[in-house]
Amino acid sequence: MITVEEAKAHCRIEHDAEDGLVSSLIAAAFRQIENRTGQAFEKVDGAEMVLDALPSGTGGIELKWTPVRAVNQVVYLDPLGGEQTLSAGDLSLDGRGVYPVLYPAAEWPASKSQRASVKVTADIGHAELPADVRAAALLIVGHLYENREAVVIGTIATDLPMGVELLLAPYVIHRMG
Structure with a gap:
């Protein structure tokens, strides 16, 4: 898993006031990754x-x-x-x-x-979190931290070409039926 300190460093957060929020974002990122891939990454x-x-x-x-x-x-x-x-x-x-x-x-x-x-x-769960899954989780945490509402007005957004989907692609279990 990712620690609160790692996520705070990724998001460039220098205070402890939002540690609870960051912790919940880490959990949400891993649920998203596990739902997307069909694998258990949390031990x-x-x-x-x-x-x-x-x-x-x-x-x-x-x-x-x-x-x-x-x-x-x-x-x-x-x-x-x-x-x-x-x-x-x-x-x-x-x-x-x-x-x-x-x-x-x-x-x-x-x-x-x-x-x-x-x-x-x-x-x-994986004995050790793969580096690409760690990077995807940090990208998701950063996105959720910066975008706290369901709709963002007045911006233009594009997916990163080397973003979350690319990082998780090798771990996705494709389901039939």
């Missing part, structure tokens, strides 16, 4: 994904995040309703696709099929 340890049942056999579970640094555990209800846990050692993560797929070491155990009976916990 989150212990992100959760809920399912209604485990697959049968050896099929995989496509995780909703990319990238996934590690899968911590899968907690599920067995057919009798008892809570069971599969640890990281019982699981295999295939990160070759756009969204990583989680497989069992052997095969999935039987699980109760009911709403929210399975919870996958994982550490997600």
Whole structure:
């Protein structure tokens, strides 16, 4: 992530009066980047994904995040309703696709099929923020700081040819359908 100090230096802010605003602009910039690219750039340890049942056999579970640094555990209800846990050692993560797929070491155990009976916990996000994503985030923060209203009157504006879209293009996951 970007610190408030980095964003203030980028925006040439020399006082602390707007630190709260700058912090919220950083969060907004990363939400925009994550929505635009379909990737998680903020490191989150212990992100959760809920399912209604485990697959049968050896099929995989496509995780909703990319990238996934590690899968911590899968907690599920067995057919009798008892809570069971599969640890990281019982699981295999295939990160070759756009969204990583989680497989069992052997095969999935039987699980109760009911709403929210399975919870996958994982550490997600890039281990280090790529330099081009950092630059795009700072451009967005600077734009939001300078333009605090939805409409700017009396100006002519143009997108920078080497701006945010160009910087984020390698990270965009194109969706079908």
